[in-house]
Amino acid sequence: xxxxxxxxxxxxxxxxxxxxxxxxxxxxxxxxxxxxxxxxxxxxxxxxxxxxxxxxxxxxxxxxxxxxxxxxxxxxxxxxxxxxxxxxxxxxxxxxxxxxxxxxxxxxxxxxxxxxxxxxxxxxxxxxxxxxxxxxxxxxxxxxxxxxxxxxxxxxxxxxxxxxxxxxxxxxxxxxxxxxxxxxxxxxxxxxxxxxxxxxxxxxxxxxxxxxxxxxxxxxxxxxxxxxxxxxxxxxxxxxxxxxxxxxxxxxxxxxxxxxxxxxxxxxxx
Amino acid sequence: xxxxxxxxxxxxxxxxxxxxxxxxxxxxxxxxxxxxxxxxxxxxxxxxxxxxxxxxxxxxxxxxxxxxxxxxxxxxxxxxxxxxxxxxxxxxxxxxxxxxxxxxxxxxxxxxxxxxxxxxxxxxxxxxxxxxxxxxxxxxxxxxxxxxxxxxxxxxxxxxxxxxxxxxxxxxxxxxxxxxxxxxxxxxxxxxxxxxxxxxxxxxxxxxxxxxxxxxxxxxxxxxxxxxxxxxxxxxxxxxxxxxxxxxxxxxxxxxxxxxxxxxxxxxxx
Numbered sequence: 001x002x003x004x005x006x007x008x009x010x011x012x013x014x015x016x017x018x019x020x021x022x023x024x025x026x027x028x029x030x031x032x033x034x035x036x037x038x039x040x041x042x043x044x045x046x047x048x049x050x051x052x053x054x055x056x057x058x059x060x061x062x063x064x065x066x067x068x069x070x071x072x073x074x075x076x077x078x079x080x081x082x083x084x085x086x087x088x089x090x091x092x093x094x095x096x097x098x099x100x101x102x103x104x105x106x107x108x109x110x111x112x113x114x115x116x117x118x119x120x121x122x123x124x125x126x127x128x129x130x131x132x133x134x135x136x137x138x139x140x141x142x143x144x145x146x147x148x149x150x151x152x153x154x155x156x157x158x159x160x161x162x163x164x165x166x167x168x169x170x171x172x173x174x175x176x177x178x179x180x181x182x183x184x185x186x187x188x189x190x191x192x193x194x195x196x197x198x199x200x201x202x203x204x205x206x207x208x209x210x211x212x213x214x215x216x217x218x219x220x221x222x223x224x225x226x227x228x229x230x231x232x233x234x235x236x237x238x239x240x241x242x243x244x245x246x247x248x249x250x251x252x253x254x255x256x257x258x259x260x261x262x263x264x265x266x267x268x269x270x
Numbered sequence: 271x272x273x274x275x276x277x278x279x280x281x282x283x284x285x286x287x288x289x290x291x292x293x294x295x296x297x298x299x300x301x302x303x304x305x306x307x308x309x310x311x312x313x314x315x316x317x318x319x320x321x322x323x324x325x326x327x328x329x330x331x332x333x334x335x336x337x338x339x340x341x342x343x344x345x346x347x348x349x350x351x352x353x354x355x356x357x358x359x360x361x362x363x364x365x366x367x368x369x370x371x372x373x374x375x376x377x378x379x380x381x382x383x384x385x386x387x388x389x390x391x392x393x394x395x396x397x398x399x400x401x402x403x404x405x406x407x408x409x410x411x412x413x414x415x416x417x418x419x420x421x422x423x424x425x426x427x428x429x430x431x432x433x434x435x436x437x438x439x440x441x442x443x444x445x446x447x448x449x450x451x452x453x454x455x456x457x458x459x460x461x462x463x464x465x466x467x468x469x470x471x472x473x474x475x476x477x478x479x480x481x482x483x484x485x486x487x488x489x490x491x492x493x494x495x496x497x498x499x500x501x502x503x504x505x506x507x508x509x510x511x512x513x514x515x516x517x518x519x520x521x522x523x524x525x526x527x528x529x530x531x532x533x534x535x536x537x538x539x540x
Contacts, residue, residue, distance in 0.1 A: 023372070063368060063375035069383060071341055097365050097392055098333060099419035102293070105333035113339060122367050124394040124414060126421025144394060149369035151396025158430040158438060165435070168428060 003118050003140030003182060006089045007206060010056040011232050013087060016263045017223075017270070019057040019208070020047065020255075021093070021239025022077060023064045028244050030251040040065070040073040045080055047243060050256045052085040054263055057235050059091040059208075078114050089117040091208065091235070095144065097122035097129050104132040111136050118142055120186060120208070123169050130177055137180040145169050145198060148188025148211030167197060174202040184208055189236065192218065192225035204228045208235045212262065219262070223269040231270035238262055273388050273410030273452060276359045277476060280326040281502050283357060286533045287493075287540070289327040289478070290317065291363070291509025292347060293334045298514050300521040310335070310343035315350055317513060320526045322355040324533055327505055329361040329478075348384050359387040361478065361505070365414065367392035367399050374402040381406050388412055390456060390478070393439050400447055407450040415439050415468060418458025418481030437467060444472040454478055459506065462491035474498045478505045482532065489532070493539040501540035508532055 011017060022044050026035045033039045048058065058081055065074040078090050092114055096106040110119040110133070118140025121133055133141045146156055146166040156166040173183050185202065187195045189211035198207070207226055212219060219236075226234050238258065246254035281287060292314050296305045303309045318328065328351055335344040348360050362384055366376040380389040380403070388410025391403055403411045416426055416436040426436040443453050455472065457465045459481035468477070477496055482489060489506075496504050508528065516524035 025371075061368075061372055061375075063366075063372045063379060066341075067375040067378040067383065069341065071336075071339065095367050095392075096333075097367070097414075098331075099417065099421075101295075102331055102333045105331075105337040108337040109333065113337065122365075122392050122394050124392050124425050125417050125419060126424030126426070128419050128421035144367075147369065147395050149395060149398050151369075151398035154396035154442065155394050155435075155439065156396070158435065160428040160430055160435070165425075165428065165430070169425065172424065 017234045018263045019235045019237040022060040023239040037070045041076040044077040050252045057089045062094040091118045092116035107132045142184040145185040148190045170198045170201045189222045192221035196225040210237045287504045288533045289505045289507040291507045292330040293509040307340045311346040314347040320522045327359045332364040361388045362386035377402045412454040415455040418460045440468045440471045459492045462495035466495040480507045
């Protein structure tokens with residue numbers, strides 16, 4: 001099944017636009033869980049079991065695994081989702097970007113080794129750096145457009161032919177790179193005004209939206225700015241706000257409650 | 271020792287601006303070497319032993335390891351260089367780019383897990399995505415500026431305030447991001463004209479130059495365009511042209527000869 005179809009079914013099935021970001025930080029694991037590599041899969045599994053019916057996607061962030069030499073835990077985590085909750089798409093957040101033969105190896109990493117349904121990539125190196133990913137036509141390729149961080153504007157807001165670079169990237173992706181209809185964009189929750197402009201440029205292309213949780217984007221504004229006509233179009237990610245909602249023995253319940261709270265808040269404005 | 275000092279000593283010691291890129295492709299290993307993950311370290315070790323006195327750096331490209339689940343072979347490779355040839359800096363080519371806490375994990379991956387002397391990163395997400403790397407003041411941070419591939423211009427050549435984006439990136443890095451004097455730039459060998467302009471903007475900042483080998487950049491032009499007043503300033507990378515110079519039993523000699531040929535060609539024009 002193509003990624004965008006899988007995503008659409010997950011949005012509908014769980015009536016949710018919430019994606020849980022799996023950013024396992026050993027120093028922030030719940031009390032009682034050993035701060036060691038082996039805990040990572042166990043922690044992720046617990047979070048996944050507690051939230052699988054209220055999310056539209058999971059997004060493991062690969063840096064949180066590779067910093068701990070925990071590639072095996074990442075493999076186990078994705079395998080677990082695919083085995084137990086096969087309707088929920090997995091987005092590998094790795095923001096890779098390189099040329100031809102190297103990009104091909106990164107595509108193998110994401111789509112064959114880790115079996116991700118979609119991957120985030122960086123557009124700075126141009127079309128031929130995206131092409132090896134795009135050629136996996138049943139997978140999603142999520143290009144950075146306007147990110148949620150403080151310094152996002154340093155490069156992304158520079159004015160090109162009268163419009164900010166991120167609008168130009170959105171235009172390039174929508175009108176030139178999306179030949180197989182498998183592109184998505186990263187558009188930060190912290191910039192609803194920019195999100196509305198990008199929505200205008202790209203039609204119904206889905207957005208992966210970081211920054212709604214810990215980074216504090218306003219949910220009402222972002223949903224109104226980014227939703228498509230049918231009230232979807234958004235994968236609203238929360239990582240730390242969910243994973244570390246509580247450090248105590250109630251962490252599972254607290255994580256689930258955070259997801260439900262965010263889901264319901266989003267659904268008010270769809 | 272700071273990265274730029276280590277690099278300067280290596281340039282001098284081996285009278286070489288050549289960097290060997292370690293892109294181990296299992297399907298291209300020499301005849302007689304098993305096409306399996308375990309061969310990767312053995313192959314790299316052989317290449318390193320054959321070239322350590324004629325290079326200024328090694329540059330393992332992480333995608334060629336992660337596609338094969340060969341993180342351990344990458345660790346072994348870097349460890350081998352640091353143990354046996356500690357004067358030769360190791361550049362981890364991973365082109366990472368993410369924000370705050372995630373960028374911090376990527377910096378841990380590059381500088382602590384793999385113990386790289388320098389790392390390549392992508393500037394698209396802005397200063398705060400580079401900062402966690404820059405804070406390792408003894409390590410080098412090599413930012414993508416003008417890459418060597420066909421599609422490089424799709425984004426990098428867009429005109430911002432009358433100059434191409436890559437010049438703006440060079441200016442930002444040289445004048446705002448380089449507070450600890452540990453920034454370098456990626457400037458492709460295939461664009462000598464652009465390289466000369468960038469050299470003009472950034473003074474003596476070293477360039478990592480891909481594309482001189484398999485991608486076919488002209489060596490005379492690139493050296494003249496990119497060298498600093500003292501005849502250095504360049505880390506000229508060749509990967510496939512060296513690693514796969516021969517597929518036969520003479521592959522070690524062939525690899526060494528390719529490096530020497532490129533070194534001597536460069537030195538003619540320094």
